[in-house]
Amino acid sequence: MINSQRSALPPGDFGLPIIGKTLDFFTDPDFASKQHARHGPLFKTRLLNQPTVFIKGPDATRFLFSQEGDRVVVTWPPSVKALLGPLSLALQTGSVHAGRRRLMAQAFQPRALEGYIDTMVSISDRYFQQWTEISAQDDSLTWYPQLRRYTFDIACKLLVGLDDASKTTLGNLFEVWCAGLFSLPINLPWTAFGKAKRSRERLLVALEALIRDREQSSYSPATPDALELLLTAKDDDGNSLTIEELKDQVLLLLFARHETLTSALTSFCLLMAQHPEIRAKAEVEQNELADQRLTLETLKQMTYLEQKLKEVLRMVPPVGGGFRRVLKTCEFDGYQIPAGWMVLYQIKQTHQELEIYAQAKKFDPERFDLEQFEQKRKPFSYIPFGGGLRECLGKEFARLEMKIFAAKLLRDHRWELLPEQDLAFTIAPTPVPKDGLKVKFF
Ligand code: HEM
Helix, strand or coil, X not given: CCXXXXXXXXXXXXXXXXXXXXXXXXXXXXXHHHXXXXXXXXXXXXXXXXXXXXXXXXXXXXXHHXXXXXXXXXXXXXXXXXXXCCCCHHHCCHHHHHHHHHHHHHHHCHHHHHHHHHHHHHHHHHHHHHHHHHHHHHCCEEHHHHHHHHHHHHHHHHXXXXXXXXXXXXXXXXXXXXXXXXXXXXXXXXXXXXXXXXXXXXXXXXXXXXXXXXXXXXXXXXXXXXXXXXXXXXCCCCCCXXXXXXXXXXXXXXHHHHHHHHHHHHHHHHHHHHCHHHHHHHHHHHHHCCCCCCCHHHHHCCHHHHXXXXXXXXXXXXXXXXXXXXXXXXXXXCEEECCCCEEEEXXXXXXXXXXXXXXXXXXXXXXXXXXXXXXXXXXXXXXCCCCHHHCCCCHHHHHHHHHHHHHHHHXXXXXXXXXXXXXXXXXXXXXXXXXXCEEEEC
């Protein structure tokens, strides 16, 4: 990539003045695929009054990730910025971001992750039991809202040591806050954004109380949670996080994992129910390992399960892509991308590249069989967790939680889809089956 003032702008249509193609983008889930089919891996349009270039594919995403912080910088919609708070890692850039990432990564090292396993297992057992009872009683379980509660309870226990958080005020505040994240940033008492702003204030008060309690008490969890690790972690100059920053960072971690993991687990449950032959093969692997305790070591042996979870994230990536603002005009593939424009990298479209993923629409975990896949592998062709300097900080945490959930579910339970439900995905803001995934669970 080189600076150029001469090359052409990418193909594509800006649409109407100001509004551009914003409505198409929000209402048509296939907007990007259709435009890519017409224009290729890069096209320009206008979103929220911003000229924006959509990009897809390993070459384009590699170009973007390699320019992070120099020619492009991460950006989020105004509603997300306001609700995450100014000290959030997701909004920091440059050396401040790099230093904070190193500090926060201490809560996601293998030793920390190993310490999270027993809690994940016991919360899973409790929920699986409840789901069996609900399904037996009502002849049906609407799984998605239950999975939201499940992932929130695990998050709160492992991040801040709270039990059964989904049943508390914190759980309600968090749901209202989430509902405003991707809304129009109009701060009025009745708007989603206004309600979320007020929830943020109350969430911060609750988090501060939790943090101060922890600082003042002699309580220290048997296996440290993320809060414990973050309270003791030091940056490169030997300083700890201030309480103001700690609150914003904990809120970011709750947000970053909640919608994403819930969507990923829901897609796993749906795809397993739709592909009984794949599920049967995964059960064989689990039966072979059934007498082994779940540890990082035993989880590593579940290679087929690993392939399946990879394929779930390829087919239905929870995050659609990421926005970057162009700091300096640059050129890619013969096209100019001017300073001040936005770039949106596309994860789902990148996962559909036919030269890497033959029959890309087919759910086929064996495409990730190492020997087969290595031959076709191209860097940045598989990016459910993004890439480069801003790759997902919780990637290993997420993979661990998915694996434990899936292994336990396959070992101990069965589920069947109920008829007459809409299984098409809606984006809210992550992909979720429209009717919330109704199953019989036993
Ligand atoms: C299946 C689950 C998950 C998926 C698919 C996912 C995906 C992503 C993606 C694509 C990004 C990069 C966004 C961009 O390039 O603009 C990201 C960033 C991030 N994720 Fe995740 N994530 C998941 C789970 C988690 C978990 C469990 C945590 C932590 C508890 C987490 C923490 C973060 C953080 C802190 C960032 C911002 C990193 C930075 O800006 O340096 N994520 N995630």
